[in-house]
Amino acid sequence: MTPASARPPGRPRAGIDAVVFAATLKTVHDLGYAGATMDRIAAAAGVAKTTIYRRWPSKGALIADCLVDALGPVPVRGADRAEDMAAAIRWIAAKIGEPGVGAAFAGVFVDAVSDPGLREVLSTRLQDPYRRALEEAWGEPEHRVLFFIDVVVGTLLHRMGMTGEPMVEADVNALIAMVGLHFI
Amino acid sequence: MTPASARPPGRPRAGIDAVVFAATLKTVHDLGYAGATMDRIAAAAGVAKTTIYRRWPSKGALIADCLVDALGPVPVRGADRAEDMAAAIRWIAAKIGEPGVGAAFAGVFVDAVSDPGLREVLSTRLQDPYRRALEEAWGEPEHRVLFFIDVVVGTLLHRMGMTGEPMVEADVNALIAMVGLHFI
Numbered sequence: 001m002t003p004a005s006a007r008p009p010g011r012p013r014a015g016i017d018a019v020v021f022a023a024t025l026k027t028v029h030d031l032g033y034a035g036a037t038m039d040r041i042a043a044a045a046g047v048a049k050t051t052i053y054r055r056w057p058s059k060g061a062l063i064a065d066c067l068v069d070a071l072g073p074v075p076v077r078g079a080d081r082a083e084d085m086a087a088a089i090r091w092i093a094a095k096i097g098e099p100g101v102g103a104a105f106a107g108v109f110v111d112a113v114s115d116p117g118l119r120e121v122l123s124t125r126l127q128d129p130y131r132r133a134l135e136e137a138w139g140e141p142e143h144r145v146l147f148f149i150d151v152v153v154g155t156l157l158h159r160m161g162m163t164g165e166p167m168v169e170a171d172v173n174a175l176i177a178m179v180g181l182h183f184i
Numbered sequence: 185m186t187p188a189s190a191r192p193p194g195r196p197r198a199g200i201d202a203v204v205f206a207a208t209l210k211t212v213h214d215l216g217y218a219g220a221t222m223d224r225i226a227a228a229a230g231v232a233k234t235t236i237y238r239r240w241p242s243k244g245a246l247i248a249d250c251l252v253d254a255l256g257p258v259p260v261r262g263a264d265r266a267e268d269m270a271a272a273i274r275w276i277a278a279k280i281g282e283p284g285v286g287a288a289f290a291g292v293f294v295d296a297v298s299d300p301g302l303r304e305v306l307s308t309r310l311q312d313p314y315r316r317a318l319e320e321a322w323g324e325p326e327h328r329v330l331f332f333i334d335v336v337v338g339t340l341l342h343r344m345g346m347t348g349e350p351m352v353e354a355d356v357n358a359l360i361a362m363v364g365l366h367f368i
Binding site: 028029031032033034035102103106107109110111112113114115116119122123127143146147149150151153154155156157158159160161162163164167170171174175177178179181182 | 219287290299327359
């Protein structure tokens, strides 16, 4: 019996997605981004590799969708700008600290440096929904929101790369204060 | 004749290092960080793989030394703090825009997320000399200088990952203004 045929008949797509996303984050957490091959992710999820490739044509596409799922919507309300920015920064700082998320995030960006197709996937599937939500909530032009995302996500990922740990709260507070002074 | 034996007798170590560093950046630029294996770097440099492993025990160590060589010293003088910070930010923004440097930089950080030994290499060989130079020039405590490095390098690398291009001057100026307001 192949792993794929082990899944109960009629198991909904959302169920498979959730299993694969959880296996993706666990594999990236355990083996690093480069070590988390599609083969190993399929094995960890207990599904056939073809099941994964039917849904995601590349590792980059899988990681992007997995991150969208792990992050969920950004908590902005558009009421108090300073409060909103602080909430958004605390939210992404906490998410990047979850097992596998920071490493998946950082890894897919690096692959994107030399892969224009992957940049398109990242930009449209991962970044654009957040960019539009922030533009609408804050009434800021695109280039300012992209700068906000670069500063916040880049800083948090760099810290994770250098220390292997999420940023401590005192430094997250410094980031909130710095970005607040610039944007508000 | 093997590639290694083609090198002129008595060629100094500095010569070999320069050849390997140039081949490393070119290979990372052409093939991406993951694609730039030690095999391919050795082939591009025209040296035997053992020649490379004798000098650098791992790809991470080679990339770290290659980046130290490509970056050179940070241009700080400790006179006018605002001018100094602006000069340091412009310097690293330009360096990260050089072919291969941004991709090598980003790639080695991502590998480090899941590799404590590599984090140690990066921290001691690459980051510490710059951290100490900035601490001395600006009289700032370690945690503030590390925060400065996270913000500046992280932001520039994130932009490179999302767009495949270095940050445009207007956004580098925004970064200088933002960091300046926070630190000065």
